[in-house]
Amino acid sequence: MTRPSPVRYALPATAKRLHLIGMPGAGKTTLGRALAVAYGLPFLDLDEEIVQREQRSVSEIFAQEGEEYFRQREADTLRDVVATYPRLVLATGGGTPCFHHNLEVLLTTGLTLYLAVPVEELVRRLQAVAASRPLLAALPDAAGLETRLRETLAARQGFYDSAPICCAAPTCSLEAVQQLIARYFTTA
Numbered sequence: 001m002t003r004p005s006p007v008r009y010a011l012p013a014t015a016k017r018l019h020l021i022g023m024p025g026a027g028k029t030t031l032g033r034a035l036a037v038a039y040g041l042p043f044l045d046l047d048e049e050i051v052q053r054e055q056r057s058v059s060e061i062f063a064q065e066g067e068e069y070f071r072q073r074e075a076d077t078l079r080d081v082v083a084t085y086p087r088l089v090l091a092t093g094g095g096t097p098c099f100h101h102n103l104e105v106l107l108t109t110g111l112t113l114y115l116a117v118p119v120e121e122l123v124r125r126l127q128a129v130a131a132s133r134p135l136l137a138a139l140p141d142a143a144g145l146e147t148r149l150r151e152t153l154a155a156r157q158g159f160y161d162s163a164p165i166c167c168a169a170p171t172c173s174l175e176a177v178q179q180l181i182a183r184y185f186t187t188a
């Protein structure tokens with residue numbers, strides 16, 4: 001099988017910012033980094049940017065200041081980032097589109113892509129790393145994690161579904177996402 005030409009998957013010049021949204025564990029950070037390399041764009045992770053500005057971890061911010069403080073910092077940082085970076089792959093946090101009209105900011109300043117990874121797969125991925133995610137830490141077991149993720153997804157689904165592109169491929173691989181994006185631009 002011959003590999004597809006990279007040119008076929010190049011991000012059109014009109015798409016200057018690519019925003020990834022989705023549940024924790026969907027792969028926004030991991031895939032965002034790979035997409036940025038593939039498209040030759042700068043990469044930024046919104047959580048990492050907040051951590052850098054605050055000089056403390058997301059868990060520490062939640063524990064010391066509470067969620068509302070984090071959401072305000074998240075909203076401010078998002079607006080700063082889109083004002084600062086004309087070209088960018090941005091990995092958001094799982095809750096980003098759901099607070100402080102951030103969804104409008106994301107939809108109007110870049111191409112927003114929803115990584116719709118099934119909850120069963122999120123559970124598998126997050127079991128190892130849930131402790132570092134304040135909204136998922138302290139859950140007793142995989143069943144508790146799954147229940148929490150299903151409740152969270154139900155509350156957020158409407159926000160996520162506003163994205164013009166949705167990747168529902170089982171693992172949302174780099175290749176699958178690039179094909180989706182290429183198709184979006186040839187049919188738009």
Ligand SMILES: Nc1ncnc2c1ncn2[C@@H]1O[C@H](COP(=O)(O)OP(=O)(O)O)[C@@H](O)[C@H]1O
Pocket residue numbers: 022023024025026027028029030031091125126129171172173
């Ligand atoms: N496509 C994938 N297949 C398998 N595991 C993945 C994939 N993408 C991410 N992961 C793993 O899932 C976990 C969460 O990924 P991450 O990129 O931090 O997700 P998010 O930023 O959406 O919360 C990490 O341990 C990462 O290695």
Ligand SMILES: O=C(O)C1=C[C@@H](OP(=O)(O)O)[C@@H](O)[C@H](O)C1
Pocket residue numbers: 022023024025028029047058092093094095096133134135
């Ligand atoms: O779902 C959420 O509300 C959150 C997801 C996290 O990002 P990831 O989706 O990258 O884990 C991080 O922003 C914070 O812990 C809150």
Ligand SMILES: [Mg+2]
Pocket residue numbers: 028029030045047091092093
């Ligand atoms: Mg992340």
